Amino acid sequence: MTFYKIQFNAAKMSLSLLLLIFVPTLLSAQERLRVDYEIMEYMQLKANDDTVSAAIGTVGNGTLQHAKLMPYKGKNFIYFDRESYLAGRGFLHGSVRKSVLTTYDSLSRSLPHRYFNIMECSNEDGGEMFPHKTHQTGMSIDFMMPLLKDNKPYYGLDTIGAAHYMLNFDDDGKYSRDPSISIDFNLVARKILLLDYFARQNGLNIFKVIIKIELKDELFATEYGKILKASEIYVVQGLSPLINALHDDHFHIDLGFTYNKTPQAENTESIDRILTE
Numbered sequence: 001m002t003f004y005k006i007q008f009n010a011a012k013m014s015l016s017l018l019l020l021i022f023v024p025t026l027l028s029a030q031e032r033l034r035v036d037y038e039i040m041e042y043m044q045l046k047a048n049d050d051t052v053s054a055a056i057g058t059v060g061n062g063t064l065q066h067a068k069l070m071p072y073k074g075k076n077f078i079y080f081d082r083e084s085y086l087a088g089r090g091f092l093h094g095s096v097r098k099s100v101l102t103t104y105d106s107l108s109r110s111l112p113h114r115y116f117n118i119m120e121c122s123n124e125d126g127g128e129m130f131p132h133k134t135h136q137t138g139m140s141i142d143f144m145m146p147l148l149k150d151n152k153p154y155y156g157l158d159t160i161g162a163a164h165y166m167l168n169f170d171d172d173g174k175y176s177r178d179p180s181i182s183i184d185f186n187l188v189a190r191k192i193l194l195l196d197y198f199a200r201q202n203g204l205n206i207f208k209v210i211i212k213i214e215l216k217d218e219l220f221a222t223e224y225g226k227i228l229k230a231s232e233i234y235v236v237q238g239l240s241p242l243i244n245a246l247h248d249d250h251f252h253i254d255l256g257f258t259y260n261k262t263p264q265a266e267n268t269e270s271i272d273r274i275l276t277e
């Protein structure tokens, strides 16, 4: 193990610890899947109004008005961490939320037995959401990588809550502790293409996809990956070592308004100051 690798792992570990401190995950996996009274009450409390959301500024320096809360659970998806949800980190711009929900609806019809996890979104009022440097306007979402084990859908790592950010995958997308578990790259590409397609119906499009650079080859080699590569969707070309190391268990998406000349999703922060996208 090189010095740099140790350093990245240490950074990743500290990020995860921070997340764990802020969003403690003490509940069992099964409890997390239950939409209990507290979650229902929270969803009711934060029931969406009809006012159009406003994303102000950039994903790295902005705010969000009239945010809409992602449902904790849908037919084929669930928010990944109960405490994170109740801490108010599952909000999105209304148009983004609509695009994500339509994407899941479409996936539930084409792949009725496949389940997905949505990870951190934004605060209700946007702004800084430690330790993320972006996610400030409701236009950024982290999506958990769908996994395969022996070529079958695998969900054994989906239920660990915030600690999921800490998982490590090698440069081929295989889980470091069990190489029989690997990222379903074809499904990642398919989901990105669908989200961009439905986002365009809401005046948005994907401005940026962040995924560990070493995983791009695997992503683009798949059936849907080839379509993604040929599309206009921007998949990052280069990342700081820390940001790169973090985007193996999940991929990050920034959306923006198609008509905007100044991209909402433009990230103006300097790389060293970023803890995580």
Ligand SMILES: [Zn+2]
Pocket (backbone or CB within 6 Å): 132, 135, 140, 141, 142, 252, 253, 276, 277
């Ligand atoms: Zn992110």
